[in-house]
Amino acid sequence: NAGVTQTPKFQVLKTGQSMTLQCAQDMNHNSMYWYRQDPGMGLRLIYYSASEGTTDKGEVPNGYNVSRLNKREFSLRLESAAPSQTSVYFCASSEATLGGANTGELFFGEGSRLTVL
Amino acid sequence: AQKVTQAQTEISVVEKEDVTLDCVYETRDTTYYLFWYKQPPSGELVFLIRRNSFDEQNEISGRYSWNFQKSTSSFNFTITASQVVDSAVYFCALLDNDMRFGAGTRLTVKP
Numbered sequence: 001n002a003g004v005t006q007t008p009k010f011q012v013l014k015t016g017q018s019m020t021l022q023c024a025q026d027m028n029h030n031s032m033y034w035y036r037q038d039p040g041m042g043l044r045l046i047y048y049s050a051s052e053g054t055t056d057k058g059e060v061p062n063g064y065n066v067s068r069l070n071k072r073e074f075s076l077r078l079e080s081a082a083p084s085q086t087s088v089y090f091c092a093s094s095e096a097t098l099g100g101a102n103t104g105e106l107f108f109g110e111g112s113r114l115t116v117l
Numbered sequence: 118a119q120k121v122t123q124a125q126t127e128i129s130v131v132e133k134e135d136v137t138l139d140c141v142y143e144t145r146d147t148t149y150y151l152f153w154y155k156q157p158p159s160g161e162l163v164f165l166i167r168r169n170s171f172d173e174q175n176e177i178s179g180r181y182s183w184n185f186q187k188s189t190s191s192f193n194f195t196i197t198a199s200q201v202v203d204s205a206v207y208f209c210a211l212l213d214n215d216m217r218f219g220a221g222t223r224l225t226v227k228p
Binding site (some may be wrong): 033035040041042043044045048056058059088090092094105106107108110111 | 121123126152154160161162164167208210215216217218219220221
């Protein structure tokens with residue numbers, strides 16, 4: 001079972017470069033999320049997509065854009081990378097629409113470690 | 118605004134000790150969910166438990182137990198008779214409009 005797949009797993013960028021993190025889930029989940037994890041900060045929500053065709057800002061959206069390409073895929077783009085965006089990025093999916101009646105249990109990818117020099 | 122606070126940054130115990138991880142949350146919503154996730158050294162995030170705001174019953178699952186108290190906005194997690202394999206970072210999370218995580222508590226269980 002693939003679950004949630006993120007690519008790439010590692011990436012080194014120079015300041016100002018752009019890149020896209022890809023995420024795909026094969027569980028037919030409605031909701032997808034992008035988080036970043038930094039030491040001492042826990043997981044912070046960047047953007048989420050409650051359903052295909054919708055996206056919303058989370059806690060730390062500045063410097064990022066997202067695309068919910070279809071129900072399976074949710075990509076995160078850094079248009080002009082900055083050192084402050086050095087982090088581990090996690091994609092997650094959930095059966096439940098945010099705030100809905102279902103569990104909201106998140107299934108996470110393995111993470112993508114991004115370093116911006 | 119919603120917020121999750123895990124005041125304990127790091128905890129170290131010796132195997133077989135009991136340990137409680139604290140979680141305090143803030144939300145304006147009356148309907149919400151609380152979660153605990155585990156992140157072992159391998160890095161993946163593992164779901165442990167979910168509670169909704171209308172169910173204050175405490176839960177026990179093996180050596181794990183959870184105490185949900187709306188009066189104090191707390192959702193604490195206790196591991197009984199800790200084991201080395203329990204060493205991980207544990208995150209508490211709150212779902213109302215979106216899913217927010219606390220900063221995590223790093224638990225080290227020494228043999």
